[in-house]
Amino acid sequence: xxxxxxxxxxxxxxxxxxxxxxxxxxxxxxxxxxxxxxxxxxxxxxxxxxxxxxxxxxxxxxxxxxxxxxxxxxxxxxxxxxxxxxxxxxxxxxxxxxxxxxxxxxxxxxx
Numbered sequence: 001x002x003x004x005x006x007x008x009x010x011x012x013x014x015x016x017x018x019x020x021x022x023x024x025x026x027x028x029x030x031x032x033x034x035x036x037x038x039x040x041x042x043x044x045x046x047x048x049x050x051x052x053x054x055x056x057x058x059x060x061x062x063x064x065x066x067x068x069x070x071x072x073x074x075x076x077x078x079x080x081x082x083x084x085x086x087x088x089x090x091x092x093x094x095x096x097x098x099x100x101x102x103x104x105x106x107x108x109x110x111x
Contacts, residue, residue, distance in 0.1 A: 002083030004044040010076075011110035013089040017073065032071060036089060039070040044083035050075075056100045062087075062107075076100075085109070 006014070014036060021029035043049055050068030053076065064078045065087070074096070076088045085107060090096065 002044040002047070004040045004077075004084045004086055005080075005082070006040075006086045006110045007088070007107055008110045010086040010089050017089065017091065036070055036073060036075070039068065039075060040077075040084075040086050043068055043075065043077055043086075047077075047079040047084050050077075 014033065017036070018029050018033045021032055048066075050066045053065040053067050056062070056065055062078060065076060066078065067074050067076050069075075069092075072092045074090050074092060075086060076090070077084045077086045087107065088099065090099065
């Protein structure tokens with residue numbers, strides 16, 4: 001069985017999304033967290049989902065970056081030997097071009 005791992009930033013993205021929505025609607029926050037985690041697991045099982053994000057290759061020097069949508073979020077990931085590495089989980093309103101820069105990109109895995 002394949003698995004997914006979250007980078008530190010992706011883990012923080014999940015926490016931030018949950019905490020923000022929890023203040024407005026605790027039940028919706030829990031459902032969103034579950035849906036995002038289920039989507040990550042689905043990406044690990046079938047890693048070619050979503051679309052290639054080659055437009056970021058020159059900035060972050062990563063091959064195979066892909067993205068897939070879930071609710072109002074975009075999950076950025078790449079395939080690995082164990083499944084997928086979830087790099088970021090960003091709300092659709094975020095400016096992705098400002099986030100994917102050489103200085104901000106990290107694949108440090110959350111523990």
